[in-house]
Amino acid sequence: MILERIEKPSDIKKLNKKELNILAREIRDFLIEKISVTGGHLAGNLGVVELTMAMHIAFDLPKDKIIWDVGHQSYTHKILSGRKNAFDNLRKFGGISGFPKTSESKFDVFNTGHSSTSLSAGLGMAFGRDIKGENYRIISVIGDGALTGGMAYEALNNAVQIKTNFIMVLNDNDMSISKNVGGMNEYLNSIRTADGYTNLKKMVNNSLERLPYIGKPIIKSIKQTKNGIKQILIPGMLFENMGITYLGPVDGHNITALLRVFEEAKKVEGSVLVHVLTKKGKGYTPAEKHPENFHGIGAFDIANGIPKSVSKKPTYTDVFSKNIVELATENKNIVAITAAMPEGCGLLEFKDKFPRRFFDVGIAEQHAVTSAAGLAAAGLTPVVCIYSSFLQRGFDQIVHDVCLQNLHVVFAIDRAGLVGADGETHQGIFDVSFLTCIPNMTLLAPKNAKELKSALKFAIDFDGPVAVRYPRGIAYDSLNEFESKIEFGKGEMLFEESDIALFAIGSMVSTAKNLREKLKSRGFNVSVANARFFKPIDFELVDKLCKNHKLIVTMEESVINGSMGEKIKAYIKDKDCNTDVLNIALPDGYVEHGDVSLLRKKLEIDSDSVLKKVLDRYEKIKDEG
Incomplete structure (x- = not known):
């Protein structure tokens, strides 16, 4: 096996093209085998195998730095950086994390776990590199879903300021682009970043700028003409117009194409975005057909992808899901908001039954909270469903836009408390501390499944900001003999x-x-x-x-x-x-x-x-x- 020869980070650079393709298949088999036992994030990791291999070949790690957005897709990176033998204890106590962790390896340069952060972190690191006069490359990987987060756009807006090389890799596993457009872009980008073209562009700009009166108008005219052609032919004009060089789209499962585009990206002086097309679940049919089911999964049967242990007992999320639909059937003012987690937060049935009253805002918790405040101001009853660890991303909006105006926004806080295998970035242990310090906020936590139903009814009928926190996992169904009415502030x-x-x-x-x-x-x-x-x-x-x-x-x-x-x-x-x-x-x-x-x-x-x-x-x- 080729994978057995990968013991240290530099080993992959010794392989030929044929061996690289074999290695990609072996890594996928390895991931499927290990995650079927330990559980973990499968679909996303299967999608970035070749992309990760290409980055490990193209760049000098760990001198060069790869920053993974979210980070749950970094399993191949861990394999190639010497942690292959640790996968039997993936996400177990004392074992390796399912996310990048600086304390775990020098190849993990920034701890990640929440979305839309890699561009900001990478840009800050690039500015720091330049201030210190150091010489290494920074590569920030971000997914197309993460671009729904406003923080990513804040970083893109700032990225134009850097004049040295900073590489952003857009891992696009959802967007579809036709072959002819993709082929044309591959051709245009290879010309635009070739040494001859880059040097010629510099020479022309420098020469024209020295011409009195007419130099700058000519440059402007050339740019306008060039941009007009680009608008027709190049899908990356959003980035180009921001001053970011755009390369792609490139097949994220073609190692040769990836290596070529990374060599081109290295030549760019300034920020460059490499647009890579990948397929979630690549190489494993159940994950390809239903990638959402294999985002994060427990132990499963490799033959059919079916989880090995599925409890028939309802979870707290199930209880919330059933009861929010019942409440919304009676109350036409109830609307539901989620930040890219309709399934995880139990809102699929609500979405199906009340599509006009359902809002998935993408990975944008700040927007979710403030848009809920707007819905409340318009006379509706918004229920914001967010995991505890993600709600902290919208803290200022809770303070300023909801509680300051004492608006009736209901926060359904899922995964409150310990959540387990996802670790530090996902434990929902801070919401009590940051919510109870805010004036006008009310926070309650039900003791069991039955009380969650009562708590939701209380929250819907309440007048003001109110949050209900409940844990991950099977809903506790004991203590049902204690069923006193919930009264404000009473135990x-x-x-x-x-x-x-x-x-x-x-x-x-x-x-x-x-x-x-x-x-x-x-x-x-x-x-x-x-x-x-x-x-x-x-x-x-x-x-x-x-x-x-x-x-x-x-x-x-x-x-x-x-x-x-x-x-x-x-x-x-x-x-x-x-x-x-x-x-x-x-x-x-x-x-x-x-x-x-x-x-x-x-x-x-x-x-x-x-x-x-x-x-x-x-x-x-x-x-x-």
């Missing part, structure tokens, strides 16, 4: 005793129930309260618990800084109450990738870890008392 008592009170919220209510049973078996009296609201906190319920409990244990799946627990601890301290407070929350830091149950143990928020902390603290209280 509910589930078990009322004395001594120890567990004040839990959201996903941690089920943990509190398990913890109570373990404490009861040891002879303790234990109350359990479902806080329901992160903001406003039910301090009346806290006062009640202070009267007959020695210890209040706050429990939440969010970071400790800015947490509910911190606020309750400060409140009780100011009240000069004798009740002690133990905060159970996630540490002040980023959480790496790994199985959620394992992460909960490592971070000590599972019931066994909390039990030990409670017993230790209660013993300390007794000794001091």
